[in-house]
Amino acid sequence: MGEAILSSLVGAVGADRVRISDGRAEYGAAVAQRHGVRWCATNAEAVDGVGAVVIAVKPKDVGGLVGGLAGVLADEALVVSVAAGIPTAFLESRLGAANPVVRVMPNTPATIGQGVSALSAGSHATAEHLERTEALLAGTGTVLRVDEAYQDVVTGISGSGPAYVFYLIDALAEAGVVGGLSREVALDLARATVAGSGAMALASGEHPAILRERVSSPAGTTVAGVRELDERGVRAAVIAAVDAARARSVELGRDLT
Ligand SMILES: NC(=O)C1=CN([C@@H]2O[C@H](COP(=O)(O)OP(=O)(O)OC[C@H]3O[C@@H](n4cnc5c(N)ncnc54)[C@H](O)[C@@H]3O)[C@@H](O)[C@H]2O)C=CC1
Numbered sequence: 001m002g003e004a005i006l007s008s009l010v011g012a013v014g015a016d017r018v019r020i021s022d023g024r025a026e027y028g029a030a031v032a033q034r035h036g037v038r039w040c041a042t043n044a045e046a047v048d049g050v051g052a053v054v055i056a057v058k059p060k061d062v063g064g065l066v067g068g069l070a071g072v073l074a075d076e077a078l079v080v081s082v083a084a085g086i087p088t089a090f091l092e093s094r095l096g097a098a099n100p101v102v103r104v105m106p107n108t109p110a111t112i113g114q115g116v117s118a119l120s121a122g123s124h125a126t127a128e129h130l131e132r133t134e135a136l137l138a139g140t141g142t143v144l145r146v147d148e149a150y151q152d153v154v155t156g157i158s159g160s161g162p163a164y165v166f167y168l169i170d171a172l173a174e175a176g177v178v179g180g181l182s183r184e185v186a187l188d189l190a191r192a193t194v195a196g197s198g199a200m201a202l203a204s205g206e207h208p209a210i211l212r213e214r215v216s217s218p219a220g221t222t223v224a225g226v227r228e229l230d231e232r233g234v235r236a237a238v239i240a241a242v243d244a245a246r247a248r249s250v251e252l253g254r255d256l257t
């Protein structure tokens, strides 16, 4: 996730104003080289004197990392975290200063500039900090604002959502193979169907139920297929999946050390 955001940062402020560090030195140095940014051997070197820092480590690693920044990071530096489940209040307490903190939930289509991110202000972050974060993330795709209370459900929908969509593509393709198509052709059909439908849902702005009805001829093939989805509880399963991801995000924010 960090590399997708790095790419956006480079687009926003220029490679000469961006530095990175990563616990895996060889990997981090290769990422830095790919994007033409400065590689730093330590997090302290990476944050020394900067106006903003983006934290993109796993939730369990956030506490240790942020604790190590206290006293090195300037008090006014903007802290942006993409870690699932980690509340801004936790970051604020670990920083031990009045740094503005912005919590963001991005998703992996950001790697091709077609992600969606939701951001929320911590207690010291102002509208100006949110605008700055939006500008830094502009290259990742759509950016919108939500109250922090909704970040866990956002994580369940759009943060984890690409996995559900890839799951659907895989299942559609498998059905094509069951029907006798080669795996290659079945995958081409499945990928293009999901991509085209997503693009159409975005471009038309119509409610998805209306778009679905337009595919569904009376007594036709689509109503026969959708009836199976209804009978097998797919809609309820999707809602349950998002709720399970939301609940896990809440847990990640509780199990903090
Ligand atoms: N993968 C996804 O789809 C999404 C991930 N996120 C969040 O993004 C964050 C990163 O996730 P991924 O990119 O999937 O993980 P990742 O494991 O690919 O990347 C994390 C990186 O952090 C580095 N790291 C760990 N501890 C460190 C430390 N103390 N100092 C410096 N570097 C350290 C690791 O070496 C690794 O390169 C997580 O908090 C996750 O919740 C948010 C939205 C979507």
Ligand SMILES: O=C(O)[C@@H]1CCC=N1
Pocket: 084, 155, 159, 160
């Ligand atoms: O699975 C995860 O925990 C991360 C957060 C959202 C998407 N992937």
